[in-house]
Amino acid sequence: MISISFPLFVAIYLAMFLAGVLILWLGYEWVRRRQAKRTARNHVFCRICGSRYTDKSFLDVLDCPVCGSWNERSS
Numbered sequence: 524m525i526s527i528s529f530p531l532f533v534a535i536y537l538a539m540f541l542a543g544v545l546i547l548w549l550g551y552e553w554v555r556r557r558q559a560k561r562t563a564r565n566h567v568f569c570r571i572c573g574s575r576y577t578d579k580s581f582l583d584v585l586d587c588p589v590c591g592s593w594n595e596r597s598s
């Protein structure tokens with residue numbers, strides 16, 4: 524059996540735990556950004572009245588159906 528000292532065991536355990544947390548964090552962040560990029564193209568947030576609406580046209584400037592002001596696409 525491999526014998527290691529207790530402080531080395533704690534250091535290795537902590538390093539593996541932090542590496543696991545980092546990998547999970549990066550994975551969830553990657554999934555979240557991919558979903559946000561997919562949905563952000565169609566959802567527009569009005570800067571004047573604060574309403575959100577969906578528009579699937581290819582225009583870059585859209586008029587709000589609630590207040591009528593022009594908004595740029597966010598992405």
Ligand SMILES: [Zn+2]
Binds near residue numbers: 569571574588589591
């Ligand atoms: Zn509006």
